Amino acid sequence: MIAEQKYIKKTTAERRKKFAQFFTPEPIAHLMADWLLGSTHLKTLLEPAFGLGVFSRLILQKKEEISITGFDIDPLILKEARKNFPKADNLKLHAEDYLFNDWNNKYDGIICNPPYFKFHDYENKNTLKEIKKHLKIHLSGFTNIHTLFLLKSIHQLKNNGRIAYIIPSEFLNSGYGKHIKQYLLNSKTLRHVFIIDFKENVFDDALTTSAILLLAKDEFHKHIHFSNIKSINDLKEAEKIISSYPHSKGHHTIPAHTIKANIKWRQYYQSLAGSKFKHLIPFNQVAKVVRGIATGANNYFVFNKQKAEAHHIESKNLLPCITRSKDIQTPFFTNRDYQKLANNGANVFLFDGTHSPDKHVKKYIKYGEEQNIHKRYLTSKRNPWYVIENRPPAPILAGVFNRNGLKFVRNEAMIRNLTTFHCIYPCNDLFNKLDINLLFAYLLTDVAREIFDDNRREYGNGLKKFEPNDLNNAQMLDLSQLSAGDSGKILNWFQKYRTSVLEAKEDIKFIEKIDQLLRKKYLQ
Ligand SMILES: C[S@@+](CC[C@H](N)C(=O)[O-])C[C@H]1O[C@@H](n2cnc3c(N)ncnc32)[C@H](O)[C@@H]1O
Structure with missing residues (x-):
């Protein structure tokens, strides 16, 4: 991968990050290239996120008679890339956004390591509009850009063509992935999913949670195969699976018609x-879980003792409430813990001004309106805008984000909580x-x-x-x-x-x- 190493030396990490320029390690690129080369129909090739063209280079080594089209949004990297193809007459490189171009062309082979951008890191409104316009499908606003590359490529695949993609595996198990998986299933093109889960850091951090998807527009659509790649040795096994297609099986072979888009696909490739x-x-037979109280404006609604004194808000207008996950350190939250937090000036009260005739409460509500708190997304939907969601204290709480597994808390103090915890209400008949x-x-x-x-x-x-x-x-x-x-x-x-x-x-x-x-x- 001399070309890539040279480029990395020449450019700043910042620039590469801006364009999501992360390069596919050669053993992985080989595997993917072999999937495309396995078809005798390969005459036209598309690389939608070209970079320095690692895939095209590998394919050209084994098959010279091929016409290649590449897209990359960064003209500079394409200028570098051209140097790696001194002899290629049939190479057309476009310094354009793949998602907004080339919708009418179709190819025998499409191979890609798309840019990894999350929905909030790219201009996703117009991009989603463009995809919806051409594919006529519904997509979630949380859709990450790499999966859009995949959908467009499926649309551009010729009969008997093949696709190889390496993308973060997160969409297989996340909410927005439902629509992507449905499109994949409807297209009847998905053949193999290789989940990369290296136990050691073999290549790069970015790869540790990726999946290689192999697709084909042929008649072998009855099964989808899921396999795990946990070590370099497993890559060899994957090579074998690819070379013996369509007779090969993955570690888990699942009838395609039984696979559902709206569930997490982890269950197809992991023993549960x-x-x-x-x-x-x-x-849910034993307890019901709901999210904690969302205020829509924590800075306004959350109080500590000092703030209450400053605004003359009495305790009857302040609901005891846990507002930060850090405030609960052990699995038991007692009245003593709560009092300690309150005395130490922690933010453990929630402003409750509903139906209050108190002049200070009214003044604080007016202050909120001067600050436009009533025009926020959540507050504007409430009547009156400062009413607190009716969510009684829950006897058990669950931490929302965790690095070390779930964190449960026995809320002995029976204090309300904001969204940093979920509320767990045991079902009534549980007590019997x-x-x-x-x-x-x-x-x-x-x-x-x-x-x-x-x-x-x-x-x-x-x-x-x-x-x-x-x-x-x-x-x-x-x-x-x-x-x-x-x-x-x-x-x-x-x-x-x-x-x-x-x-x-x-x-x-x-x-x-x-x-x-x-x-x-x-x-x-
Ligand atoms: C993850 S890199 C992959 C590079 C190369 N194909 C490889 O596998 O080593 C993604 C490439 O997509 C390019 N890119 C980013 N956004 C793009 C877009 N909207 N259309 C086309 N290319 C894009 C980046 O400049 C980068 O070169």
Whole structure:
């Protein structure tokens, strides 16, 4: 990859980042090129995000009689790229935005490592409009640009043609990906998905969460194959799968008509933790998860003691509320914790001016209007604009963003919370059957975490996020299957754990005992 190395030396990281110029490592580029070369129909080739043309270079090495079209929005990189094709007569390079050009041409082979831009990093309104105009499909405003490249390329594929794409795998398991997956399924062109999940950093960070998609416009559309690439050795296996197409199978071969666009595709390529356990029930049979209170203007609505004094707002117009995830440090949030936060000047109150005749409250509302708080997106939809969402305190809270798995909190103080936590309300009839502390004891275990993880959504940077419905739709162990004796043991360990936490000597051994007991009873 001498061309790429030279270019990296010549240019600043800032410039490369601006255009999302990240280069495909050669072993991966080889694999993708071989997919296209496997078709005898390959005469016209399109590279939509050309860069220095690594794919075209590799393909030309094995097949000279080919006409190549390339697009790149950066004229400078194309100028460099031309130097790598001294002999190519059939090379047409366009310094243009791929998504706004060339809609009417079709190709036998399309190969691409598209720019990775998230929806907020590119001018996505006009781009989405352009895609919708040509493809007549609905897309979410959260759609990331690389998946749009893929949709357009499918549209530009000739009969018997093939596509190879390497793109971040996040769309396979995220909300906006639903429309992309539906388009892929409708097109009946998806054949192989290779999930790259290198255990060690073999190439570059950017690759660690990518997928290689291989598509073909042929008659072999009955199955979609999913395979994992975890090491360099697995790349060789992938080569074999590609060279023996259409007779090859992936690690998981799924009948295409059973694959659904609106679910996370992780379940097609990963063994799910949940399948290790018996007696699973949907979490929403036991509890309901909803997001915390959204104010639409936290700076205005959130108070601490000093601000309350400054504006003369009385406590009856201030709702106790957790406003930052940092304010809860342990799995138990008690009245003592809350009082400590309040006394230390933390922002733990929410302004509630509804129906108040108090002149200071009225003055603060007027102040809000002078600041145009009532014209914000959420406040403008409420009547009156300063009314607080009716969301009672929840006995259990769940952290929204986590690096180390889910964080649950037993809200013993029964304080309201903003959106940094989700509210978990155990179902009413739960109290007839299950102790809420038994449920919470379960939530603290690794077993619970593993099973919930089957339903998480991923963000490229390793951050894991659970939306309320990810938890509602997840599964859990059916705790009603436990004998009275086992439930008693769990509750006993749980109380000991609680005491250890409250005394600031957290002893995780008690949770481990609960975890072990559950594994013994529920493992298949
Ligand atoms: C991830 S790099 C891939 C480069 C090369 N194909 C490779 O695999 O090594 C993406 C390339 O797309 C180009 N690019 C960014 N936005 C584009 C657009 N809207 N249309 C065409 N090319 C674009 C960038 O300048 C960059 O060279």
